[in-house]
Amino acid sequence: MTDSKLYIYNTLKRERELFEPLHPGFVGMYLCGPTVYGDAHLGHARPAVTFDVLFRYLTYLGYKVRYVRNITDVGHLVNDADEGEDKIQKKARLEHLEPMEVVQQYTLAYHRNMGQLNVKPPSIEPRASGHIIEQVLMIEKIIEHGYAYISEGSVYFDVKRFEKDYPYGELSGRVTEDLQHNTRELDGQSEKRNPLDFALWKKASPEHIMHWPSPWSEGFPGWHIECSAMSAKYLGETFDIHGGGMDLLFPHHECEIAQSLGANGKQPVRYWMHNNMLTINGQKMGKSLNNFITLDELFSGKHSLLEKPYSPMALRFCMLQAHYRSTIDFSNKGLDDAEKAYSKLSDIYLLLKDMNWNGTTVNLEVEKTLSSFEQDCIDAMNDDMNTAIVLSNMFKVSTNVNIFSTSGKTEGVSKETFEKFKNAYCTFFTDILGLVPNESAAQSGEEFGNLVDSLLEVRNEAKKKKDFTLADAIRNVLSKFVTLKDSADKTSWKHEKKK
RNA sequence: GGUCCUGUGGCCGAGUGGCUAGGCAGAGGUCUGCAAAACCUUGUACGGCGGUUCGAAUCCGCCCGGGACCUCCA
Numbered sequence: 001m002t003d004s005k006l007y008i009y010n011t012l013k014r015e016r017e018l019f020e021p022l023h024p025g026f027v028g029m030y031l032c033g034p035t036v037y038g039d040a041h042l043g044h045a046r047p048a049v050t051f052d053v054l055f056r057y058l059t060y061l062g063y064k065v066r067y068v069r070n071i072t073d074v075g076h077l078v079n080d081a082d083e084g085e086d087k088i089q090k091k092a093r094l095e096h097l098e099p100m101e102v103v104q105q106y107t108l109a110y111h112r113n114m115g116q117l118n119v120k121p122p123s124i125e126p127r128a129s130g131h132i133i134e135q136v137l138m139i140e141k142i143i144e145h146g147y148a149y150i151s152e153g154s155v156y157f158d159v160k161r162f163e164k165d166y167p168y169g170e171l172s173g174r175v176t177e178d179l180q181h182n183t184r185e186l187d188g189q190s191e192k193r194n195p196l197d198f199a200l201w202k203k204a205s206p207e208h209i210m211h212w213p214s215p216w217s218e219g220f221p222g223w224h225i226e227c228s229a230m231s232a233k234y235l236g237e238t239f240d241i242h243g244g245g246m247d248l249l250f251p252h253h254e255c256e257i258a259q260s261l262g263a264n265g266k267q268p269v270r271y272w273m274h275n276n277m278l279t280i281n282g283q284k285m286g287k288s289l290n291n292f293i294t295l296d297e298l299f300s301g302k303h304s305l306l307e308k309p310y311s312p313m314a315l316r317f318c319m320l321q322a323h324y325r326s327t328i329d330f331s332n333k334g335l336d337d338a339e340k341a342y343s344k345l346s347d348i349y350l351l352l353k354d355m356n357w358n359g360t361t362v363n364l365e366v367e368k369t370l371s372s373f374e375q376d377c378i379d380a381m382n383d384d385m386n387t388a389i390v391l392s393n394m395f396k397v398s399t400n401v402n403i404f405s406t407s408g409k410t411e412g413v414s415k416e417t418f419e420k421f422k423n424a425y426c427t428f429f430t431d432i433l434g435l436v437p438n439e440s441a442a443q444s445g446e447e448f449g450n451l452v453d454s455l456l457e458v459r460n461e462a463k464k465k466k467d468f469t470l471a472d473a474i475r476n477v478l479s480k481f482v483t484l485k486d487s488a489d490k491t492s493w494k495h496e497k498k499k
Numbered sequence: 500g501g502u503c504c505u506g507u508g509g510c511c512g513a514g515u516g517g518c519u520a521g522g523c524a525g526a527g528g529u530c531u532g533c534a535a536a537a538c539c540u541u542g543u544a545c546g547g548c549g550g551u552u553c554g555a556a557u558c559c560g561c562c563c564g565g566g567a568c569c570u571c572c573a
Contacts, residue, residue, distance in 0.1 A: 245573035392521035
């Protein structure tokens with residue numbers, strides 16, 4: 001357990017594996033990013049936060065990490081009713097905007113939301129539309145190697161042919177024979193030799209606005225090729241970590257593997273990582289179910305299912321409290337709990353940040369608790385990124401910090417251990433888990449702070465004179481804006497957004 | 500229908516063949532003019548039925564419930 005090496009669950013192997021990067025000291029990771037045809041919703045937040053924490057942790061471990069997260073701004077079908085119309089094109093028509101205008105608008109919105117969640121920007125954020133050439137070149141290679149065929153100006157991946165040389169379905173545990181029976185009729189099916197074949201390039205129908213020239217037709221790339229082409233370009237034909245939601249396991253990631261093997265003859269990814277999905281009040285989130293919550297709606301509280309606005313950090317915390325491979329159920333109660341719990345750890349952070357060692361004795365138990373804190377957190381992260389245990393460790397030490405704070409003495413701990421612990425707590429809170437401390441007095445603005453302090457002076461005067469009616473009246477007024485904490489000698493306060 | 504995951508105390512949510520998860524809520528107490536905050540104490544849970552084992556909530560089988568994917572989806 002304390003062997004202090006990172007183990008991650010590899011979907012390909014279906015077990016935890018020791019993480020060893022291809023090139024010592026360097027890590028290449030790729031995450032399937034958003035399709036920018038609509039507002040970012042709760043579902044976008046999960047992989048973004050999950051792999052943000054991984055990115056941060058790998059960096060903390062000393063790796064030089066290149067993190068690539070794409071923006072999908074071409075292709076992708078909506079559903080049967082849309083007859084294969086390009087998502088982005090459809091939206092553009094509805095809003096009478098240029099497709100790239102829509103892309104820009106939602107890309108900026110996505111970035112804004114990610115910023116609110118304190119998700120770090122990736123090292124490279126490539127766009128599918130900017131890598132048409134790379135995709136065409138990759139398709140050509142696949143054709144050359146005999147794993148794809150041209151049909152009516154479109155190019156399809158030949159799964160049957162591919163299966164003669166490589167296994168297909170390993171990642172998702174699919175057996176092609178079973179899939180045959182369960183495949184539905186889709187647009188363009190007649191052009192395919194086999195229902196399992198998937199498009200690498202699609203000829204654009206006349207009403208398609210977004211299309212590019214290619215050796216086969218004016219058209220657009222297939223649904224899966226962009227990730228293969230862009231990950232290979234920036235991370236190499238084989239790289240370390242590929243992440244995404246479990247829903248992308250099949251067909252998306254399966255197809256990525258097939259394409260890369262077909263083009264380069266190499267397994268593209270060494271560790272496949274998949275975050276689980278989320279539900280709303282126990283139900284799958286989906287537009288048709290009317291429980292689809294965008295991040296803007298969550299942060300503003302403007303959604304019929306929400307009782308109040310929830311802060312980005314409440315959401316982030318909520319996700320960190322669960323393991324990334326478990327489903328998370330969102331509810332007002334769950335978010336309320338997360339908000340309170342987060343606020344508690346945030347208070348501890350703020351107290352600790354400005355605390356200096358001034359102890360006189362060493363208590364074995366306190367010393368032990370605080371000295372093992374850092375290693376306990378590292379062990380938890382090393383165990384397939386168990387952020388829930390990290391948070392649990394943080395709660396365990398919160399009592400110690402509160403006692404230090406109320407007593408004004410860091411009693412029971414050696415200076416060395418205290419410094420190490422303080423540093424570890426702050427590092428894990430902000431740098432690794434990526435939490436931003438709650439708005440403190442200092443951040444509320446000087447004037448606001450002065451006003452509160454002045455009122456508290458009056459209240460303390462009143463208290464001295466035992467005029468509790470006045471003192472309580474002031475407290476009642478203030479409690480609409482801040483939370484007061486009376487201690488023996490002074491009253492501290494915390495700015496909090498009230499319901 | 501096929502493939503796979505899952506069922507933990509009031510709620511959320513880790514974990515796991517014998518040793519404390521944690522949070523929220525609740526109860527009692529300390530402090531306090533009162534309250535809040537903080538601190539102390541308190542809960543003996545692992546869907547059901549069998550099996551393996553010295554020992555299972557943890558492994559196996561069956562049953563029941565929930566979910567995901569198989570079609571764009573994070």
